[in-house]
Structures are given as C-alpha cells and as structure tokens.
Amino acid sequence: MANQENTPKGERVRFEGLDSLAFQHPLDRETTRNLKRLVGFDLVASKLMEFQYERLFYVYNIASAVRVGPKQFPKLHEMMLESCAVLDMPEPELYVFQYPIVNAFTFGHTRPYIMLYTALLELMTEEETMAIIAHELGHIKCGHVLYLEIARWLKDLTTSIGEATLGIGRPIAMALYAAMLNWQRRAELSADRASLLVMQDARPVITTLTKLAGGTQRLAEQLDPDEFLKQARIYNEEMNNNLIDAFYKFIASSDLYRTHPFAVERVKEIDLWANGSEYADILAGNYARGPRRVQIKVNAEA
Numbered sequence: 001m002a003n004q005e006n007t008p009k010g011e012r013v014r015f016e017g018l019d020s021l022a023f024q025h026p027l028d029r030e031t032t033r034n035l036k037r038l039v040g041f042d043l044v045a046s047k048l049m050e051f052q053y054e055r056l057f058y059v060y061n062i063a064s065a066v067r068v069g070p071k072q073f074p075k076l077h078e079m080m081l082e083s084c085a086v087l088d089m090p091e092p093e094l095y096v097f098q099y100p101i102v103n104a105f106t107f108g109h110t111r112p113y114i115m116l117y118t119a120l121l122e123l124m125t126e127e128e129t130m131a132i133i134a135h136e137l138g139h140i141k142c143g144h145v146l147y148l149e150i151a152r153w154l155k156d157l158t159t160s161i162g163e164a165t166l167g168i169g170r171p172i173a174m175a176l177y178a179a180m181l182n183w184q185r186r187a188e189l190s191a192d193r194a195s196l197l198v199m200q201d202a203r204p205v206i207t208t209l210t211k212l213a214g215g216t217q218r219l220a221e222q223l224d225p226d227e228f229l230k231q232a233r234i235y236n237e238e239m240n241n242n243l244i245d246a247f248y249k250f251i252a253s254s255d256l257y258r259t260h261p262f263a264v265e266r267v268k269e270i271d272l273w274a275n276g277s278e279y280a281d282i283l284a285g286n287y288a289r290g291p292r293r294v295q296i297k298v299n300a301e302a
Contacts, residue, residue, distance in 0.1 A: 138194025
C-alpha cells in the first residue's frame with residue numbers, strides 16, 4: 001500500500017481549476033470521447049433525463065429520504081463541501097436513504113444528486129464515508145452520470161427489444177449494452193482516482209474497497225487492507241502466469257451483470273496510481289486545468 005502521510009484535516013490540497021482529464025483513467029477517457037462523438041446521442045438522452053426522470057426523482061427524494069445540509073447530518077455536509085472544494089466543483093444535493101444494502105450512487109445530469117444508503121453509513125468510518133462521497137463526486141466531475149443512466153436504460157431495453165423483434169434485435173441490443181457496461185467499469189476507476197485526490201491518502205480508499213468486498217460491522221476491525229492488497233496481486237499478476245487461471249479470469253471479468261470492476265482490480269489500480277508520477281504531479285500543482293467553476297444555486301422548491 002502507498003506509504004503516504006495522511007494530509008491533516010483542514011489542510012488538504014485544493015486543485016483550483018482542475019480538469020477531469022487530469023485524473024481520468026486513460027481507458028475511461030478514450031471510451032467517453034467515443035461516446036460523445038455519437039451525434040445527437042447526448043442531447044436526446046439528457047433531455048429525456050431532464051424532463052422525465054430528474055424531476056420525478058427530485059420529488060421522490062424530497063418525499064422519502066433525508067436531505068443533507070448544515071443542520072441535517074452536518075458532518076456529512078462538511079465532508080461534501082470539503083470534497084467539492086478539493087475537486088473544484090459545484091455542490092450537488094446529498095441524501096441519506098433508509099436501505100439495508102451497502103451502496104451509494106449518483107443520478108441527475110442537469111441536477112445531480114448523491115444517495116447514501118444507511119447500511120453503508122453503518123459499516124464505514126468517517127474517512128471511508130468521505131472517500132465514498134468523493135468517489136461519487138468524481139462521477140459528476142467526469143461527466144459520467146448521463147452515460148451511467150444510458151447504461152441502465154439499455155439493460156432494460158434489451159429485453160423489450162428482444163420481445164418486440166421476436167429475438168432478432170436482441171443480439172444487437174446486447175452488444176450495445178455490453179459496450180456501455182465495459183465503459184461503466186472503466187469509469188469506476190476514474191471515480192476511485194477522484195476519491196484519492198480528495199483523501200490524499202490511499203489507505204481510506206483501499207479500506208473502503210476492502211469493506212465493499214467483504215466487510216461486516218461486527219468484524220470490521222479484523223479486516224487488513226494490506227492483506228487484501230496481497231490478494232489483489234494474486235489476481236492481477238500471479239493468475240496471468242497460468243493459462244488455465246488466465247482463461248477463467250477472462251470468463252469471470254466478462255460477466256454481463258457486473259457493473260463494477262472486481263474490488264481487487266480497483267485496489268491494485270488505485271495503489272499503482274497513488275505511487276505513480278501522475279498523482280504526484282497533480283499534488284504538486286502540475287495538472288490540466290479547465291474553466292473556472294461557477295457555483296450554481298439550485299432552487300430547493302418543488
């Protein structure tokens with residue numbers, strides 16, 4: 001694991017004018033660029049989200065979840081404000097929803113929000129929770145949210161298209177969905193990098209991924225992220241030396257129902273990046289810069 005000192009609270013480096021290209025994983029950057037080349041694709045999908053889904057989910061969130069703010073879960077609000085300041089991006093809405101699954105997600109193209117499930121907050125420490133918030137902000141910063149939702153639509157559409165065309169159109173729909181799923185897994189690697197940029201310490205990012213792989217509230221203190229890193233090296237390095245293991249590794253990684261890379265893949269990737277020159281350059285202020293951010297005020301009334 002990266003033997004890096006944790007930046008003291010209140011003294012994290014802030015990356016003014018940070019462009020997402022500075023930290024996007026090269027595989028994510030390439031695939032996202034290809035998606036943006038599809039003429040009209042962004043416009044149609046964004047308008048559908050804006051007028052059909054975003055307003056609906058805004059009303060649903062206000063009705064069923066707790067909206068985080070200065071007086072409601074103020075600690076979570078502080079985590080998000082600091083994370084946004086580090087990444088130099090506007091503050092999205094943040095909600096806590098009562099649900100027994102350890103998960104968090106981001107939705108909304110023109111009006112983004114982050115949802116944290118209560119089971120996740122029960123399992124994670126404060127640092128790990130902030131690492132997750134930063135991960136979700138990374139999706140927003142990189143412009144992933146629109147394409148993530150398209151991937152969800154395609155998953156549902158494959159069945160409908162197959163039924164409507166008596167199965168003829170299903171292979172085409174499945175191929176498109178598989179391509180979007182491949183991009184989605186790559187996008188997660190960029191969001192993990194955003195998490196590291198905010199935390200400025202690899203350990204909470206890796207402990208978070210370790211818990212997502214197999215953490216329990218009762219035995220959380222017995223998890224060792226260094227041991228999980230060793231496990232990651234077995235998967236990422238040793239299994240490539242055996243032809244049979246490499247074949248089964250390929251089969252496992254091709255699962256059409258898995259939206260995220262394996263936790264061991266993500267741990268190895270973030271460990272490599274944390275110890276690399278690209279991350280060190282960003283910390284030193286040598287990174288791609290975009291337009292200065294403009295804080296967008298969101299009307300809270302439905």
